[in-house]
Amino acid sequence: AQSVTQLDSQVPVFEEAPVELRCNYSSSVSVYLFWYVQYPNQGLQLLLKYLSGSTLVKGINGFEAEFNKSQTSFHLRKPSVHISDTAEYFCAVSEGTGRRALTFGSGTRLQVQP
Amino acid sequence: GAGVSQSPRYKVAKRGQDVALRCDPISGHVSLFWYQQALGQGPEFLTYFQNEAQLDKSGLPSDRFFAERPEGSVSTLKIQRTQQEDSTVYLCASSPQRAGLVRNYGYTFGSGTRLTVV
Numbered sequence: 001a002q003s004v005t006q007l008d009s010q011v012p013v014f015e016e017a018p019v020e021l022r023c024n025y026s027s028s029v030s031v032y033l034f035w036y037v038q039y040p041n042q043g044l045q046l047l048l049k050y051l052s053g054s055t056l057v058k059g060i061n062g063f064e065a066e067f068n069k070s071q072t073s074f075h076l077r078k079p080s081v082h083i084s085d086t087a088e089y090f091c092a093v094s095e096g097t098g099r100r101a102l103t104f105g106s107g108t109r110l111q112v113q114p
Numbered sequence: 115g116a117g118v119s120q121s122p123r124y125k126v127a128k129r130g131q132d133v134a135l136r137c138d139p140i141s142g143h144v145s146l147f148w149y150q151q152a153l154g155q156g157p158e159f160l161t162y163f164q165n166e167a168q169l170d171k172s173g174l175p176s177d178r179f180f181a182e183r184p185e186g187s188v189s190t191l192k193i194q195r196t197q198q199e200d201s202t203v204y205l206c207a208s209s210p211q212r213a214g215l216v217r218n219y220g221y222t223f224g225s226g227t228r229l230t231v232v
Contacts, residue, residue, distance in 0.1 A: 004156075034220065043118065043205070043223035044157070090156045101147060101170070102221075104156030 002027040002093050006105035014113050015083055021076040021108045023065075023091030033074040034092040034102065035065055044090065050074065061085070086112045116140075118224035120206050126230045127196045135191045135227045139208030146189050147221065148181055149205040157205055163189060164212050196231045203228050 005024045013019045025031060032051050036044040048059025055067040065076045074091060088109050092102040119138040127133045139146050145164055149157035159173040165186035174181070178197075183189040193200055207221035 009154075036223075041225065043225045044207075044221075045223075046220040049220060092156070101149075101159035101162060101173070102157075104158070106155050 002031065002095050002103050004091050004093050004103055004105035006091055006108050008108050009106070010109045010111060012111045012113060013081055016080045018079050019077065019081050019085075019110065021089050021091075021110065023074045023076065023105060025072055025074065025091070025093045027072075027093060027095055029095050032094045033065075033067060034094070035059065035063070035074075035076050036090045036092060036104075037061075038088045038090065038107075040087075047076070047089075081110070081112050083112050083114060085110060118206055118208050118222050120204075120224035120227050122227060123225070124228050124230075126232060129198060129231055130195050131231075132192065132194045133196055133229065135193075135204050135229070137189045137191070137206030137208075137224060139187065139189070139206070140210070140222055141187070143208035143210050143222075144186075144212050145209040145221075146183060147207045147209075148189070148191050149207065151203045151205055151226065153202075160191070160204075193229075196229075198231050201229055201231045 003026050007022045034049045035047040037047050038044045047063050048057045050057045050067045058064045063078050067074050088107045090107045091105040094102050121136045147162050148160040151157040161181045162170040163183040166183050178194045180192045203226040205226045206224045209221050
């Protein structure tokens with residue numbers, strides 16, 4: 001069975017500083033990986049996804065993530081954050097076969113401070 | 115519409131009452147998912163529809179939970195004899211592709227219905 005671990009429940013960071021949100025997964029088969037962002041009282045919005053090919057994936061709002069198969073990780077990064085990036089971020093995995101749905105991590109609250 | 119619409123936005127039910135939560139997916143979207151999201155947690159899968167067919171209901175927590183999508187568009191999640199542990203946010207998501215290709219396109223999520231059972 002697949003699972004996702006987001007090690008940090010909260011990440012405080014100052015505006016314009018770099019940030020990394022960590023995500024590790026476990027699965028016995030090939031996986032597809034996603035990062036979603038959830039702003040208060042809004043639905044989840046797709047930031048980026050890894051399906052195959054280049055392990056460095058670029059998404060919206062200046063975010064990028066790197067798939068590391070040996071480390072079973074898919075960490076999310078941004079070189080310079082803005083106040084508007086304050087939100088909840090969810091890592092999710094979908095296995096290459098079988099179950100159709102996404103399995104989500106418990107989320108990381110990014111709090112950008114001025 | 116432009117996005118996935120869920121109604122009501124908030125629902126308060128007395129314990130034992132039946133409730134129905136509605137999801138209006140983006141027009142033409144083939145796949146529709148229901149998730150529940152507890153406070154401080156990521157969404158957890160409940161059930162999946164491809165058009166009107168319910169292909170996976172493995173995440174439904176009990177036989178009090180029932181979902182339907184009779185015409186392959188609007189979906190309703192029904193909870194019978196609600197209990198306090200049913201209090202959470204219920205999310206709906208849709209995709210233009212069938213399940214095998216959903217990963218290529220991702221999902222569009224609604225804003226959810228927050229159910230409170232008192």
